[in-house]
Amino acid sequence: MTERKAMIKTLDKLVSQIVRKRGRCEMCNRTDTLQAAHIFSRRNFNVRFDLGNLLCLCYRCHFHIAHKEPVRFTQFVKEKLGEVKFKQLQIRADTSAKGQDLKLIKLYLSIVIRKLK
Numbered sequence: 001m002t003e004r005k006a007m008i009k010t011l012d013k014l015v016s017q018i019v020r021k022r023g024r025c026e027m028c029n030r031t032d033t034l035q036a037a038h039i040f041s042r043r044n045f046n047v048r049f050d051l052g053n054l055l056c057l058c059y060r061c062h063f064h065i066a067h068k069e070p071v072r073f074t075q076f077v078k079e080k081l082g083e084v085k086f087k088q089l090q091i092r093a094d095t096s097a098k099g100q101d102l103k104l105i106k107l108y109l110s111i112v113i114r115k116l117k
Helices: 003-020 059-067 070-081 083-093 102-116
Strands: 034-038 054-058
Touching: 003 034, 003 054, 003 102, 034 059, 054 059, 059 070, 070 083
Parallel strands: none
Antiparallel strands: 034 054
């Protein structure tokens, strides 16, 4: 595994820990089987580690709504974020991520995790 791939894996884990610390599903309020769910896919590298691009969802809502009912999920996200914030996030997701400093992102996420403890 390359150093870059290892760093991405570490950042994915940090982001997941932070999001799951929210403690409840943001759709149904369940507190078990929590997962970090990206609003815009992880393939959109510019917002992959952006905490504003993630929701804390239980397995059921993540799998059965976010992935199987994308229209319903998008409607929920737009209501939660508001149209303006959703559009801003969408624009960032569609922007190239060349030159992202993964070490700086790791430092930021590490600080966020320490504050949550």
